[in-house]
Amino acid sequence: MSQYKKHVFICTQGPYCGFDGDTEAIFERMKRQVGAHGLNEEVRVNRAGCLNQCGHGPMVVVYPEATWYAHVQVEDVDAIVNEHLVGDQVVTRLLFTAPPGNNKQVAHYPAEVHAFKDAAEKLQQEREALRQATLRALAQHREA
Ligand code: FES
Missing domain, CATH: 1.20.5 (Single alpha-helices involved in coiled-coils or other helix-helix interfaces)
Structure with a gap:
């Protein structure tokens, strides 16, 4: 049995995602909404370093499902919380589908x-x- 049922990692410390959106605001909103749903004992929200998917950010990943979300903005957080963390449904419009491993694309910065x-x-x-x-x-x- 793991310590938490779900673990959300938000790339706030990587060098690129912070230029694709307000990653700190995403983190703060995610933590606040998880708390508002009474999920603090079940869902852990953490800042993360680079997730090797730079250029598709801000990146958010939810474990244990290993569901990756790309281009997440603050206004998307409630959907991730309500549909995924509460409702166990993937937010398909934000889903990041890429081959396993490093998918960095940073030439455009x-x-x-x-x-x-x-x-x-x-x-x-x-x-x-x-x-x-x-x-x-x-x-x-x-x-x-
Ligand atoms: S900077 Fe966010 S995935 Fe690399």
């Missing part, structure tokens, strides 16, 4: 978006370097 992606990757590398340094410091602290 302007240079500013690609520059954002590069900067975001650099920040991630800096964060990881800081995490590794912290781990080393903790290990030295435990040995002392």
